[in-house]
Amino acid sequence: MLEIKNLHAYYGPIEALKGIDVSVANDSITCLIGSNGAGKTTLLKSISGMIHRTGSIELDGLGEITGKNSRQIARAGLIHVPEGRHVFPGLTVRDNLETGTINWHGFFGRQSYRDELEEVYALFPRLKERENQLGWSLSGGEQQMLAIGRALMARPKVLMLDEPSMGLAPLVIAELFEKIVEVNRTRHIPILLVEQNARLALDISDQAYIIDGGRVILEGKAADLKHDDRVVQAYLGKFAAGQ
Numbered sequence: 001m002l003e004i005k006n007l008h009a010y011y012g013p014i015e016a017l018k019g020i021d022v023s024v025a026n027d028s029i030t031c032l033i034g035s036n037g038a039g040k041t042t043l044l045k046s047i048s049g050m051i052h053r054t055g056s057i058e059l060d061g062l063g064e065i066t067g068k069n070s071r072q073i074a075r076a077g078l079i080h081v082p083e084g085r086h087v088f089p090g091l092t093v094r095d096n097l098e099t100g101t102i103n104w105h106g107f108f109g110r111q112s113y114r115d116e117l118e119e120v121y122a123l124f125p126r127l128k129e130r131e132n133q134l135g136w137s138l139s140g141g142e143q144q145m146l147a148i149g150r151a152l153m154a155r156p157k158v159l160m161l162d163e164p165s166m167g168l169a170p171l172v173i174a175e176l177f178e179k180i181v182e183v184n185r186t187r188h189i190p191i192l193l194v195e196q197n198a199r200l201a202l203d204i205s206d207q208a209y210i211i212d213g214g215r216v217i218l219e220g221k222a223a224d225l226k227h228d229d230r231v232v233q234a235y236l237g238k239f240a241a242g243q
């Protein structure tokens with residue numbers, strides 16, 4: 001569905017991505033695991049065209065997208081839920097969701113987005129209950145639901161989620177991750193999931209990549225990596241990063 005080859009990205013003279021190869025299969029959940037500063041966010045921003053990059057990014061049905069800008073990429077259905085959620089604090093929940101339609105609806109579109117809205121409310125009834133509440137007044141978990149809901153309004157062909165569990169309580173995370181799996185299984189949307197919490201990510205993913213220092217240092221089936229000594233030591237053990 002999404003095929004990334006030899007991706008490089010720079011912040012000034014600093015090479016943040018040093019030739020990354022990642023592929024996301026149809027219908028799968030693929031995770032990128034790595035400690036703070038590994039380059040995970042940079043990779044997602046590179047894919048969605050938010051920063052300059054070189055290499056090759058191919059999206060099913062559209063071909064090479066490396067030459068396209070972030071707007072064209074979003075219009076093609078590659079939708080990015082950013083680290084930190086970026087909910088609009090002064091807009092209501094409903095208006096936040098409406099902003100998600102802009103890639104296919106435009107600013108003054110007249111098409112209805114009621115079906116999309118109903119699907120999001122069915123997935124996250126909490127958002128329906130808080131429909132008229134302003135973004136800032138939501139809890140962290142609700143803001144993450146809103147950020148994912150907004151992405152679903154965009155009719156995604158592929159979803160990229162950057163650290164959805166960040167700063168949330170374990171029970172809230174468990175509920176949220178169930179929803180992420182539901183989106184993948186019932187709507188057949190492939191997901192590229194970035195997480196510092198390796199255990200959580202490996203539990204729900206099919207395929208996994210370990211990123212360190214701007215490179216992929218290990219890849220494989222999530223079920224296998226969970227038992228790989230190197231992964232257990234560095235990312236799953238008692239003293240592992242991000243735990």
Ligand SMILES: Nc1ncnc2c1ncn2[C@@H]1O[C@H](COP(=O)(O)OP(=O)(O)O)[C@@H](O)[C@H]1O
Pocket residue numbers: 011014016034035036037038039040041042043
């Ligand atoms: N805007 C920026 N300017 C300069 N360096 C940056 C910027 N954003 C990230 N970096 C650097 O790039 C590297 C990768 O960062 P990032 O992709 O945010 O890592 P992760 O998401 O895995 O924690 C880090 O060394 C970080 O300090």
Ligand SMILES: [Mg+2]
Pocket residue numbers: 040041042083163
């Ligand atoms: Mg990050």
